[in-house]
Amino acid sequence: MxxxxxxxxxxxxxxxxxxxxxxxxxxxxxxxxxxxxxxxxALDQIIPQLGVFSPITSKLRNELFDFIYSNQxxxxxxxxxxxxxxxxxxxxxxxxxxxxxxxxxxxHHEQLNAYENKIAxxxxxxxxxxxxxxxxxxxxEQIDNAKQKLMDELATMRKTLNDKDNEIQNLREECERIRFxxxxxxxxxxxxxxxIIENQAATEALIDELSKYKxxxxxxxxxxxxxxxxxxxx
Numbered sequence: 001m002x003x004x005x006x007x008x009x010x011x012x013x014x015x016x017x018x019x020x021x022x023x024x025x026x027x028x029x030x031x032x033x034x035x036x037x038x039x040x041x042a043l044d045q046i047i048p049q050l051g052v053f054s055p056i057t058s059k060l061r062n063e064l065f066d067f068i069y070s071n072q073x074x075x076x077x078x079x080x081x082x083x084x085x086x087x088x089x090x091x092x093x094x095x096x097x098x099x100x101x102x103x104x105x106x107x108h109h110e111q112l113n114a115y116e117n118k119i120a121x122x123x124x125x126x127x128x129x130x131x132x133x134x135x136x137x138x139x140x141e142q143i144d145n146a147k148q149k150l151m152d153e154l155a156t157m158r159k160t161l162n163d164k165d166n167e168i169q170n171l172r173e174e175c176e177r178i179r180f181x182x183x184x185x186x187x188x189x190x191x192x193x194x195x196i197i198e199n200q201a202a203t204e205a206l207i208d209e210l211s212k213y214k215x216x217x218x219x220x221x222x223x224x225x226x227x228x229x230x231x232x233x234x
Contacts, residue, residue: 008045015042036068036096069096 019042026034043061047054072095 015046040065070100072100 019038022038023035026038040061043057047057047061050057
């Protein structure tokens with residue numbers, strides 16, 4: 001980070017001119033990543049001067065900061081101390097996504113070179129692989145022959161399985177017929193039992209009715225006897 005990144009813009013007669021000068025110095029030194037350092041330090045100086053807009057501008061500044069800078073740090077995280085409070089420093093420690101992208105591009109170039117070397121080695125080994133391929137083709141032909149034999153055996157097994165399926169289907173149909181006949185027999189038996197129960201109930205009702213008549217007849221006989229006895233006494 002250059003010394004311009006901590007320039008006090010508020011104390012300058014022309015903050016805009018001071019910012020432009022600092023930007024040009026950064027461009028001359030070739031430190032593109034320090035441009036945003038200067039921008040955020042300028043925001044940190046300007047935001048407290050915005051009055052009622054300071055809170056919302058501070059939130060927007062933090063959102064922009066998190067959008068531009070990753071969570072990777074070059075050194076330990078620290079804060080900028082002032083007389084009243086501690087402020088988060090713009091980008092002294094955190095790496096910007098641009099820097100990370102450049103590093104990623106460099107890594108990709110290194111990987112590309114490594115892949116090119118590997119391709120050269122692979123081309124060298126290609127002749128040997130062709131020989132292995134011919135051997136594999138011969139082995140594949142043997143496998144195809146074995147496969148055809150297994151397919152023939154499988155066809156025989158499928159025919160046997162189909163015959164078994166037909167046999168099972170016949171047994172199922174026979175079981176269904178037996179079940180149907182059994183249900184018919186059970187229903188017939190239930191009807192017979194129901195009829196017997198109904199006849200039994202009718203018989204019991206008749207017995208009760210006859211018992212009442214018998215009781216009345218017995219009472220009448222007893223009354224007749226008492227009447228005859230009474231007449232004989234007089």
